[in-house]
Amino acid sequence: MPDLFLAMMKEEWRMHSTIFGSLGFALFPAVVAVFAFLGSLTLPLFADVLPYDAVALLAHILFLLMGVMVGSFGLMGREFMNRRFGQASLVAYASRSLPVSERRIFGAFLVKDTVYYILLYVLPFAAGFAAATPFIGLEPGLGLLAFVSLALAFLFGLSVVCFLSTLYARSVALLAGTAAVLAVLALTVFQLGAITVSAVLPPYAFFLDPKVEPLAISLLLVLVPAAISVLFVTVDYPDRTKRFANSLDPLAERLRALGSAHFIAKDALDLLRSEGGAGKVIFSFLFPLGLVWVCLRVLIRFIPGIDPLVVFSALLGVISATIYNWLTEFDSFTSYAFLPVEVSEVIDAKLKSYGVANLLPLAVLVLAAATSGGAGTFFPALAAFASVSAYTLAVTVYLTGLHPNVMLYHASVFLRYLLAISPALLLSRGRTKWQAWEMPGY
Incomplete structure (x- = not known):
């Protein structure tokens, strides 16, 4: 051993x-x-x-x-x-x-x-x-x-x-x-x-x-x-021979309105036909979210007055950004080398695939709002989810391109990633600034 x-x-x-x-x-x-x-x-x-x-x-x-x-x-x-x-x-x-x-x-x-x-x-x-x-x-x-x-x-x-x-x-x-x-x-x-x-x-x-x-x-x-x-x-x-009908063209035809239809169709088929299929993606996504939701229900006992749905939506935005990692995780980009395809085209297609796949976390947010009695704060929660997800995705794409699963282990890239999301630390200065601000009288 x-x-x-x-x-x-x-x-x-x-x-x-x-x-x-x-x-x-x-x-x-x-x-x-x-x-x-x-x-x-x-x-x-x-x-x-x-x-x-x-x-x-x-x-x-x-x-x-x-x-x-x-x-x-x-x-x-x-x-x-x-x-x-x-x-x-x-x-x-x-x-x-x-x-x-x-x-x-x-x-x-x-x-x-x-x-x-x-x-x-x-x-x-x-x-x-x-x-x-x-x-x-x-x-x-x-x-x-x-x-x-x-x-x-x-x-x-x-x-x-x-x-x-x-x-x-x-x-x-x-x-x-x-x-x-x-x-x-x-x-x-x-x-x-x-x-x-x-x-x-x-x-x-x-x-x-x-x-x-x-x-x-x-x-x-x-x-x-x-x-x-x-x-x-x-x-x-065990080795198993898998045979599938040619679904690329029919699926791309249905997705044509999105642009980059064949790339999006390829991403969808990769996820569905990979080991475990869509169940693997749902399991690796919903299980951590379930833990987060349960822990949030405990956390609100420490901080009374916070809205768990809004906090959950922000965390959902961070976790949903990892969908981009799924879309690039097993893809071998050397296969594009002999095709008239630019890297920017592939990234654009991945972003569109990400947008389609984001229907899953959106459904989770709707379900959380419906079951927790938080319908009144759904739209603020939706805004928090969309903004956090978009910002985290933008940072990930800018720093790691098509290789987020490996590039984030590079010290320099990881440092810049943390610095990019560190504006949240400005909250402390904001609190100090506005604490000393006097409300003008009218």
Whole structure:
């Protein structure tokens, strides 16, 4: 196992450093640490509006969602291997040619992902926060506590999605049944009013009150799904011959009014015919949104008076911007090299595909408004969703072009990305300015 783990760590580093260069990728954690430090310094400015407990909850939600994204390997493993790194012989496929069991490989893979991404994200974030604690009047020991609790939140998301994606690899019906049972249980608990911070996010409860009970619950929620995933994992995706009718031209004809019809039709067919089809996209989109909605219902207890629908719509706009990543994730742009097609044409087509795909988050927003009694604030929420989504998309396209899934791991690109969305920090100056403004009399 140690040899396999080290081989996977080297493989992960070589893939990233080959794309960005060793220095560009090595500086990525430093960028995370610097922005965590600067962000922590602003906490006192917002303390009267956003208490520290609420900020900590948002941080734990962020790392939970990050674990969800990392844990989706089992859900898209076949395509990720064949379509992006088809020219490479990855260690994760060693069971096909070497006397190494799938369980051993997947166990090492989970450990590698745990260590690798904790070093990449969690440790730098906690280090930046710890460095800021002396300047904002917090105990330096909170940095270590934050590292442990955020790592648990990340691992919680990773292990749960690994478990669900393992079920998917075994049987789509099994995944659907399990998801239905979990949804019914969550709805029942919500109706009974039994949703608490400890129930929703035990790592966060451990951060607030570092006792044995929330730590034990957090470890169980990490270890049990991970153990089940390792026991029942399958890395061998059977080869199946798939045949489809020629749908490109008929679909492009129906989309002709949008322009770039064949490009949009190709994107739609890629999503529908990819492993898991549209279900994969819906699962990877709706599951994080469900977590966000539940956590928001908890968050409003800390900040009474906020409208959860408007806050949800802003977060929905950020998450929906990742649809652009889906549209470019597995596309091989070398296939356009021999065609009379410019990069700008492909980007324009991706943006139009993004607009069509955005009907899904729009439907989610309508459903959230209808079920939460927030119809009165629907239009402000819609405006927040549209503006946040458009701005985040514009920044992503400008900085990463057709390669957002890899370019955002380059330290320089990631730094510029964070700086581009940092105007939100001007809120603190705005509050200070208008606090001192005297209302003129009439």
